Amino acid sequence: MRTLNECLARSTERFPGRIALTDGATVLTYAELTAAVRRKACGLVLRGVRPGARVGIALDRGIDQVLAILAVLQCGAAYVPLDPSYPAERIDHIVRDAETADVITASGWAELTGECSLPEVNGADAAYVLYTSGSTGLPKGCVVTHHNVVSLLRCALPLFDFTEHDRWALCHSINFDVSVWEMWAAFTTGAALHVVPAEVAVAPPLLAGFLSEARVSVLNLVPSVFRLMVDAMTGSGPATSLRYVLFGGEPVDLRSVRAFRDRGAPDAVQYVNLYGITEATVHVTHRTLSADDLTGSSPHTPIGKPLPHMAISVRDEHGAEVATGEIGEMYVSGDGIASGYWKRPELTAERFVTIDGVRHYRSGDLARTDESGDLFYVGRNDHQFKVRGFRVEAGEVEWALGAVDGIAGAAVSVERDAFGEHRLVAWCLPADRQPDVRQVRAQLLRALPAHMVPERIVFVDRLPLSPSGKLDRTRLNELAR
Known part of the structure; x- marks a missing residue:
């Protein structure tokens, strides 16, 4: 597989009648999803969207939002998330800076349809441009390719026993790149993706009930949201359908994981810490949390070893590798490294550096390694x-x-x-x-x-x-x- 479009096509060929996407009220099989995406993609093509363009998505959370992402990718364009809840000034800046060819909004979405020949898409083509906070007062766009995401899927998915019988929850905003993993890990394995309703997504105390009702088996959560969910669990226990809880975005709160187990989580649930960076395509390392991890007292968060397609070196302020146990900045390399920042060549050159012929991203994150080579997250070395x-x-x-x-x-x-x-x-x-x-x-x-x-x-x-x-x-x- 070279592109995300091919990942979806393969699952549609293998599992046409299985549920691909649902919000509880609407259910789409893989065959229905692919047909709907094609109609929307042709609608965009007929509206003038061409390969290599950037298309803003300003839809509220729901099935249409996911369909819009898939349709933009089918056009050979890159999607630019535009959270409607963000201030208008910020959205306007992103639209202008990304030089979007189109912006998909609720107005006219239903009429967006058509039939056409869709272009060929290559792995080197941009899949999305995700804007993150910028130190100059304006957000900056990180350009991630199909190849970057497919490399993550190809190398990370075999580490787990995900199947077409799994039910994934789409918990995160599309402005947060964990959503990329939630969507494409589900679609690549032929699983069902359940969109968490907006009223639940903003109210972690309601999440436990949703997981049980939707029979979710794979849950990805930011640790702070997980803690709020666990703290709110009073009557019913955790969903008995759960097989995996995957953490990312923040250091894991081990106390919350222990509390979750104590409140009746299935014994077979695996808790996995996935450290990652937008510029390295969602996830970089993995570590299944052991009983020792959950009962240990280390002040630093265990983040494990790099995924098979990635590598990490820990370096001092001069760029020299530090000894085992010493703290330094993580330099990340591998197939997940993004193209760079959109229209920011100076910043790209500053953060994406070449060492011994290998392109690295300077993460700004501090870590140390132990004798086994496992990494432990320490903190930041800047003002982020x-x-x-x-x-x-x-x-x-x-x-x-x-x-x-x-x-x-x-x-x-x-x-x-x-x-x-x-x-x-x-x-x-x-x-x-x-x-x-x-x-x-x-x-x-x-x-x-x-x-x-x-x-x-x-x-x-x-x-x-x-x-x-x-x-x-x-x-x-x-x-x-």
């Missing part, structure tokens, strides 16, 4: 954080704060709550008169997605500076004392 699985650049939030009326300067840090989850904190210098925190938050919500708005906004008389006059981020949290 993970909040609810989403990447957040401190610089982008600070940029938005600087545009708020009444704020003369700001810095952003991260703190951990009682459960170890990251929370953003904004330290703000007031201008002539200190603004109301509610007004600050309301103005931020017009410029930033909700997950990038600090949970705490604190006004201070000064920001700590280093001897060189730069912001001393290591001392930010001292301001709270």
Whole structure:
């Protein structure tokens, strides 16, 4: 298989009558899904979408959203996720920056149809352009190819015993690349993909009931959402249909996994930590959490070994590999490494580097290895954080704060709550008169997605500076004392 389109075609050939996609109310078999996707793809072609173009998808969560993604790929174009809940200014920037040839919205979706000859798609063609937080105040687009995703599927799927009898939950927003794995691991194995309803996706306490009702067997979740789900489980226990719980996007909360087991999770459930990066196509390492992992007291999260198509070296600030047990930055290489950042050659050259003829991505993530070669995640080496699985650049939030009326300067840090989850904190210098925190938050919500708005906004008389006059981020949290 060279392309994602071929993955879907193969499953349709093998399992035409099996359920491919459902939201509970609507059910599509693989044959029905493929036919519907073809009609929508031809509608896009007749509307002028050509191979190599970028097409925005601004549909709400649901079956149509998935159909739109598949249709764009059938055209030989790349999809650009546009979450309708994001501020209009941010969506407009992404549409302009990506130079989209079309934007799919609810208006006119039903009439989007046609018959035509679809173009040939190659593995080197872009599959999606995913915009992540940027340190300059504007999000940046990462270009990922069919080859990148197919390499992940080819090398990661054999590590598990997924089958056509599995039921996967599509829990994540298409703006979060874990959704790529959820969709294509299901479609490549002939399994059923269940779209989690919008009202459940934003309310983790409702998730346990949905999993039982839909008889989900493979669940992917950000650890912080998993914890909220587990904390809310009171009456009924975990879904008896579960076979796998796969974590990604954040360090695993081992206490929540233990609590989930104690509340009646099937003994056969496997818990797998999948460390990953958007620029390396969703997942990079894997580790099935053992009993020792779940009862251990290591301060660092075990992320295991690289997937078969990837490699990781741990290096110091000069790019030299460090010794076993020492902490350094993870440099990632392999077939999952993305093409780079859309229209950002300088940033691409800075983050995607060639060493001894091999292209690497400098992750910015710190790790160490043990004697067995397993990796343990330590943290970040820059001003980037993970909040609810989403990447957040401190610089982008600070940029938005600087545009708020009444704020003369700001810095952003991260703190951990009682459960170890990251929370953003904004330290703000007031201008002539200190603004109301509610007004600050309301103005931020017009410029930033909700997950990038600090949970705490604190006004201070000064920001700590280093001897060189730069912001001393290591001392930010001292301001709270």
